[in-house]
Amino acid sequence: MRAMTTMTGKSLRILGSAVFMIAALLPAAGIEGSEPLPIPPILEFESLRGGTKLFYLEADEGQREFIPGKSTRTLGYNGDYLGPTIRVRRGDDVIVRVKNSLRNPTTVHWHGADVPADSDGGPHQGIAPGETWDADFRVRQQAATLWYHPHFVETTGEQVYKGLAGLLIIDDENSGGLGLPMDYGVDDVPVILQERKFDRNGRFTYRPSMSDQMHGYFGNEILVNGAISPHKDVPRGPVRLRILNGSNSTLLRITFDGLSEFHQVASDGGFLERPVTLTYLVLSPGERAEVIADFSRTTGSSVVMKAETNGQQIYDAVEFRPAGIRQSAWEPPESLVTVEDIPESEASKTRRFAMQSGMGARMTINGKVMDMDRIDERLRLGDTEIWEIVNRDGMGGGMMGGMMNQPHSFHVHAVQFRILDINGRPPPAQLAGWKDTVLLWPGDRVRIIARYDSYKGLYMYHCHLLEHEDNGMMGQFLIE
Ligand SMILES: [Cu+2]
Structure with missing residues (x-):
């Protein structure tokens, strides 16, 4: 609970971004006695004939002392908690061989990746306990910070919660x-944020109540x-942070105490057209942002990344300690990439998806809970489609919808999409x-557009609040 402020007050539980209070009225005190930020190692690979890169992952149980003197039972890939960073280039042929050494079945999903359905x-x-599975794909998409995590039926929340997650970084010719900045671990730093609940004995407790299943599992x-x-420790200059909100259901509003602004350079699927100057950043579960924090602009010895949750906690997430020669102020490049528009006129179809709490703790899309044996949507390979998604758990939703003011986080497999509009804007x-x-x-109400032009096969769309996903807020689309 150290370095954390708990805020209460029902009046704060109101709509929209106003659920986040203005963070950081506290002085930028350093975090005393803290440990250095762990940097997930870059995973080594074997080169096969033909140049294919073969990576090995093993999901296993472990334990770690997150809190001094208290041992926490965890899950991890190739280690006790989280997993290594898998780094590949556009054009690479990749096999990731996953061994399941857990007691339960699992899967490994490549979140944000353009891969065949069976990979x-x-x-x-x-993947049954003791079994091994190969993901086999060619990297065809642009540079981006993606991630990997389990995606088994109804146990995704628990497995991610206990530690199964890692980054998948794609580089390209651009x-x-x-x-x-691109010196991994030095000025190009992964930042995986996960709100977690520890009990008095330092154990991860993952026992979502009915209310947790409806609202999400939060932490302390x-x-x-x-x-x-x-x-x-960072150079006194620009530092790139690859931020993932790896929380189960917690929304995070990120600010820097000691830096009034920063620059976002990439979103989920790659670079933005040009850097965007921000004073805060909101990430829902599953979303990523690459930002440049320019530590040449701070005179102090410490900049604290604050993470404020929609559960009204404010955490000192990580303390950056700039050191060394002050570099000149970072000048954001005029442009990063060309982000090609997908014209609305190209879309052959508009589909509608209503996200809504159902009976009990069941969560629905278009009134249905996930069924492995049901294909919800059929698409044609090569088609461009607009998907209109509405969160019905808001004001004016009637008896069922109006009871809850519940955010959701809509994730689509197989594609990267563009947002056409949010509430018409x-x-x-x-x-x-x-x-x-x-x-x-x-x-x-959000409209997105995407080209479903990579592979035929069966893919998922779902809420990325993992308690919602596990409780049915998921559907399947078949590209044929
Ligand atoms: Cu949801």
């Missing part, structure tokens, strides 16, 4: 030449790459690039 790692690619600490309030610049997950505040 997607969705609920149909279950990404090295943009003048962005935030882990950053698996550490509580760690610190990171064009998205803000930081949401105008490639996305695979979009936050819907209560009552929101």
Whole structure:
């Protein structure tokens, strides 16, 4: 609970981004006695004949002392908590060989990746305990910060919660030449944020009550790459942070105490057209953002990344300690990439998806809970479609919908999409690039457009609040 402020007050539980209070009226005190920010290692690979890169992942049980003197039972890939960073280039042929050493079935899903359906790692690619599964794909998409995590039926929340997640970073021919920091672990730093609940004995408790299943499982600490309030020594210059909200259901509003602004350069699926200057950043579960924090602009010895939750907690997530020669102020490049528009006129169809709490703790899309044996939507390979998503758990939803003011986070497999509009208005610049997950505040209506032109096969769309996903807020689409 150290370095955390708990706020209460029902009046704050109101709609939209106003659920986040203005963070950081506290002084930028350093975090005393903290451990260094762990950096997930880059996973080594074997080169096969023909150049295919073969990576090995093993999901296993472990334990870690997140809280000194208290041992926590965890799950991890190739280690006790989280997993290594898998780093590949556009054009690579990749096999990831996954061994399941857990006691339960699992899968590994490549969130945001353009991969064949049978390598997607969705609920149909279950790996039984003791078994091994190969994901086999060619990297065809642009540079981006993606991630991987389990996606088995109804146990995704628990397995991710206990530690199964890692980053998948894609480089391409453009990404090295943009003048962005790219020294991994030094000035190009992964930041995996996960709100977690520890009990008095330091154990992860994952026993969602009915209310937790409806609203999401929140916590009392935030882990950053698996550490509580760690610190990171950084150069006194621009530092790129690859931020993932890896929480189960917690929305995060991120600010920097000691830096009045920062620059977002990439969203879920890759670079934005040009850097966007921000004072805060909101990420729902599953979303990523790459930002440049320019530590040449701070005179102090410490900048604290604050993470404020929609459960009204404010955490000191990580303390950055700039050191060394002050570099000149970072000049954002005029442009990063060209983000090609998908014209609405190209769309052959508009589909509608209503996200809504159902009976009990069941969660629905278009009134249905997930059924492995039901195909919800059939698409034609090569088609462009507009999907209109509405969060009915808002004001004015009637008896069923109006009871809850519940955000949702809509994720589509197989594609990166563009947001056409949010409640009829064009998205803000930081949401105008490639996305695979979009936050819907209560009552929101969001239209997205995508080309379903990669592979035939069965893929998922779902709420990325994992308690909602596990309780049925998921559907299947077949590209044929
Ligand atoms: Cu949801």
